Amino acid sequence: MAVENTILICAGGACISAGEESVKSVLEEELKKYALDSVVRVVETGCMGACNLGPIMVIYPEGVFYQKLKPQDAKEIVQEHLLKGRTVQRLLYKGPTGEIKPKAKEELPFFKRQVKVATRNLGVIDPVNIEEYIANDGYFALDKVLHKTPEEVIEEVKKSGLRGRGGAGFPTGLKWEFTRKSKSDEKYVICNADEGDPGAFMDRSVLEGDPHSVLEGMEIAGYAIGAHHGYIYVRAEYPLAIERLGIAISQAHEYGFLGDRIFGTDFSFDVELRIGAGAFVCGEETALIQSVEGKRGQPVQKPPFPAQKGVWSKPTVINNVETLANIPVIINKGAEWFASMGTEKSKGTKVFALAGKINNAGLVEVPMGTTLRELIFDIGGGIPNGKNFKAVQTGGPSGGCIPAKYLDTPVDYDSLMELGTIMGSGGMVVMDEDTCMVDVARFFLQFTADESCGKCTPCREGTRKMLEILDRIVEGNGEMEDIDRLETLAKTIKDTALCGLGQTAPNPVLSTLRYFRDEYEAHIKDKRCPAKSCKSLIAYTIDPNKCVGCTACARACPVNAINGEVKKVHEIDQDTCIKCGSCYEVCRFDAVEKVDAIDLVTN
């Protein structure tokens, strides 16, 4: 019997945690009940990118896009949409102005403005079905390269201008060439899937949604450099990615895409999974190699670079997940096609994970050179609750913050470097007016201080000292000399730390000092937090003219710091108050205010 409807359910990590599995099980139950299970095909796909709308379902042939689904909604969709042909209006996407978009996937700017290369199959194919990958030209690139010489393959990748998507942006073709030229009886390909930046989930989504494209990319790299063995280093916190990679590897074996004599040629290649324990430093390539070898994950001195002496002391190419996922498309469509997108020195597209204070949090892929404004406002839908944009943090703990006046900067490796931050792996954390920039710097430094492996002194001790100074400042105990101390420490750590983690750890502090020095000074000189976010420097008070005595705040207060009778003005006892903000959240009359604590003292 022919399949008449296909339902794509997004089974990316975000949708799964939003309840995708129970929606799917109700859906399948209902389909069985109405004997539709033979004509309706349900496919779980990888992340569609619109994570804030999850769980998501797209019903074809019409392409109707249902969002924010609960299990009982699946029942309604079967009874109304599938059985009676009526679209369920209340489950369609509604724009900010209330307009309904039944085919959100084709119509929304969030989807329309994207150019998908690395994420081409996400939300389109079933990641556990190799034939769907083949249907979308999967493994055709592998066949194509096996009819070329390795040098021709490297030349093609060099011509495409592809640069490493993991952060540093080293030209991929060049890396392959160096490894090819290193003489050795054995070489290795490693896929770096140790994604660890807070708020970044590009690589996880690609692994979960299109594992075969990463495998194919690794094999092409292997053929180009002369390797027969590959490792995928993936963190244990990504169980779904590990599961789907495992399925993909065994399917690829079955079809003869992995193993001996691939496509009947002399080329043999195999891939093994290495599960990491989730240490941030293991994303650094030399530490990663140590960990692959079963040793403690600590970086070692470079040079020698992995291209000369990598895993098991053999020449090794290490590429990031997204880099590898781009490779098959470059081979299939050609280097010129890829190089036609992007800016002069950054070609192709980049996947970004939009997070923080942004309406359309999720995964997007756009051509290099797209401006921050387009990314955040046109595609990302802007800042929620009518707040003002303050800054965007790129590059995770190794990156920095970009203020509003640079919103029209085209995003590529070099422009971000000029602004004092880095492209990084593609995490973008958007901040609004309520975010304290000193606290942001402190947050990221806390992260790197915790994740420092401790091998070299500048990173182990230096980040800790910087953190102590920042703690002092946000508590209102800072002095002006602290800013100079921070700058000296930052510069010293940058110059002397052993690996990338330490060398980039001061970036969040340096970039916030560059653009938001006034906020540091306000904390130190005036003992005020301009964003009213640092607990030690603010206080909550109740405006007697606005308070109606509804008692909502008094009931919400966990420490009984609010006194007052019904229908009479309430008051906060500052000595008992722990500044949790519960009263501020629950007051419907805007009577609870955040003020600078210093004003209360002087009054």
Add this chain to the structure above:
Amino acid sequence: MKIKSLEELQKIKEKALKEISGRETKKRGRIVVGMGTCGISAGAKDTLRALADELEKQSIDDIAVIQSGCMGLCEVEPTVEVQIGSEEPAIYGHVNEEQARRIVREHVMKGKILSDILVKRGKV
């Protein structure tokens, strides 16, 4: 099975593409089967299966078979509405398995309206 050549890979691609083509919106026309309670009790499920089966047998993949609710013609159920391209839809009544196959072979393939089972032309 191990794939040894581009031809074999191409074959799998074509087969898989056929499987997922149901997601494409580019269809030449559609057949709507009334699947309200009235339709189902009159045998619409068999009609639907016969339609889908016959389309597959004739290798027709550009016609969507859609299920809908009761269109208000309960006494002539199972009802089937056929619309090809921009022409006026034709509504057939009392469509059993045999008539369903006729609809595919005559109307869908040759463009002939089956006047003996036609209930109405135009939108309901």
